[in-house]
Amino acid sequence: MHPNLFLLLALFFLLVPLRAAADGSATVKTSALTADTPAPQRFVVKGTSIIDLARGKAPVFLKGIGYSPYLPGETPIYGAAPGNDHRYAEHVPLMRDLGLNYIHVFPLKLPARFFEELDRTDLLYGQDIWVWAYEEDFLDEQFLNKTLTQIYEVIDHTYAVGRPDRLVFFSVGDELQADAVMRTNSRHPDVRDFTGRHVVVRNRTPTEIALARLIDGAMEYELQRYGRRHLYCHTSWTHIGPIGDRPDLEVPREHMITPDIGDLICLNVYTYARGVRTSPPGSITGSTYQGYLEDLAANAGKPILITQVGLSTSPFEPKAWVPGFGGHRVEDVPDTYRAVWNDLRTAWGREKFAGLVFFQLHDEWWKSGEDPTDATRHERQDPEEWFGIFEIVPETNTMAPKGNIPETVRYLFGDHQDSPLTPDP
Template sequence: MNKKYGLLISCAAILFCVFLSPVSANSLGLIKGVAYSPHMPGEGCTEFGKANYTQDFEGMKQANVNTIRTYDQVPEEILENATKYGIGVIEGIWIVPEGDFSDESFKDECKTHIKEIIDRDKDKPCIKGWCIGNELDEGNVRYVGIEETEKFLEELYDYAKSLDSNSSHFVTHANWPPLDDLDLSFFDVISFNIFSYWPPKVANRGYYNYTRDLREKYPEKPLLVTEFGYSTSPVGPGNGGYGGNSEEEQAKLLKNCWEDIVNAGCTGGIVFEWNDEWWKNECYGVDKNTHNPDDPEEWFGMIAIEGTEDDYTVRKKRAYYMVQEIFGTEDFENVRDWNTDMGSQDGGEAYVRINQDSGWSGQALKGEHKTTTPGSWWCVFKTLNQNWSGWTRINFYYKEALGSGD
């Protein structure tokens, strides 16, 4: 190996070790996920068995999905398929959103459920992390109190960590905009379900701006968007709203959200969701037997489910092919920073900049940038499966190649 390039690699490696060693977004990679609740017609929210898991995971793999999110414990067959197809799992641990978070008996019930799931699945190779709870009830949180709710969630976080010593597994909670005033910085990963059309604070601020605000609120922690999506229900406002979107609109809007998620510096996002769910929102009633045209909740899937309870088919919507496209794009593409003068950046992301003549352009170097210095061309590279958001930027100049630098 040429001596000067060997030195460059060594120095870059040292910098990475020094600046990027803590558990962070770097260790997660860019999460390209889908929410997976494979409840077929006739199945409620706790019933499994009709779905073809192998077919689903083959489809996910082809769509470049690398992670699924579940909402509670799932059959082990699902985890076996995830392992087989190399897809990570963020396993949900359901917490009653309207529970009394200050009540010790309720806490004990939550801990019992946490232990049941973690003890069964912590050694399964597909597990990436645990998501404790989803969208706590806002009214209930206001009644119990912000501080009491934070203490409740932190206690559950500490308990989950005590059960799983695997440092590569993270623990998070899927929060949502109505409760963005909760301080959940104790979690390993900050997670939010963010939909562009609701609530008004998101719609008015704009998807990118709101997501970026969250990223800046938690600069030391990875930010994961645990739900984003659009419903194709026949009845609804359409135009990017809650339901009534065409399948073409759904696909285009998912792409827009994904680009905003990446540009905002998130560690990834999870499309809501893989398949339409007929049961919503009546887990144990007869709603699971029909696909209601006026219920947007039943039509978020990338996979359409059509027919009747006893005779149904599955079909890939346009959204499936769009997700396949955007998840197949290298991480460095569609990022706004590539089109700006790197010399004027404020930091917040770690880059290594080296001379284009290094000869690596067919391997690690991604993108080309002309500095303000006439005739000086630079390349910027970003390790493909990493996300450096939240770290101080590294400006690395190779002195011998340029004759100057720092």
């Protein structure tokens, strides 16, 4: 290597942390685990990779589908779990046949029959623990205590009913809302650091301190109760960071969330989302999606999992001020899926990405919970109800493919997953 090139590369890597600081504040945010925090037994983080100790030392790449198995007439709005019935005998093989190796589950307490079907496969899963995202104050002690109790119940369910040896990680919280973030931060301007039993963070926003406390409490509970722990993260979205030099974020830079607290970075990255559509072009494909991924990788010191990406096939786009949220033709979705996959697999820094999860298996009739009967009808004006790769046949509650979307996922997750360019299936 030419000496001048070596010096330039060294200078680049020294400046990467400064770039992250410039996106958020004048000081660098840090997050670390204490030296005496035990490592998980199976899935561990080494640098910017997840390693499955049961299967060797090669980095894990999770090819996943989001899964919320509620059927028409069912809703989690009031805390109910999905039914413990025959549906899983259809759903789990369907996911296995799509070529995935990972299921990102959203219900807090999936029933026993799901896990019995999981046992028939070699599929892994991750547990999303949804935290009330609209809270008045995330640092309110009553909120923290109530949320920790809920997290403990999910951990207990994992060990009592779930499959802890198949679980990759727990994600604490998902898509906190901008107003709630700024409200919390404004109420606690001096709360910037936290040292827990396991999590240590510095120069963070007050909302990030709340997340650190929740993740630290969850780790400590699992270790004390069960003598082991899993990987932990918080799942955020591009509207509130962590890439700050975008004109369309919903929060000022000083309020941004950087989801690096815990073991890995989990982020929902939609093609049409704020922060993504205003990104510079990627180095290979020229898309703003790849441009966002490359900026994300440049600032990451931990493995990154894209926890959600997808398109709503609602009959029309109801919000002109949110372009891309709904109204996509079924026949156009495969092109976007292929483009997203190509963007990720050819991006600079792609070795930092630990996987990608398409959102999601089937349409969620129960969203957005406007009234108690919402789950009984498939609302044309609600894009949240139309993100499925499959649709539900209401007469039988069985799955029907949406055009070529399932076949496209099967192709991408199959033999061609390492191909930089993926042609039509």
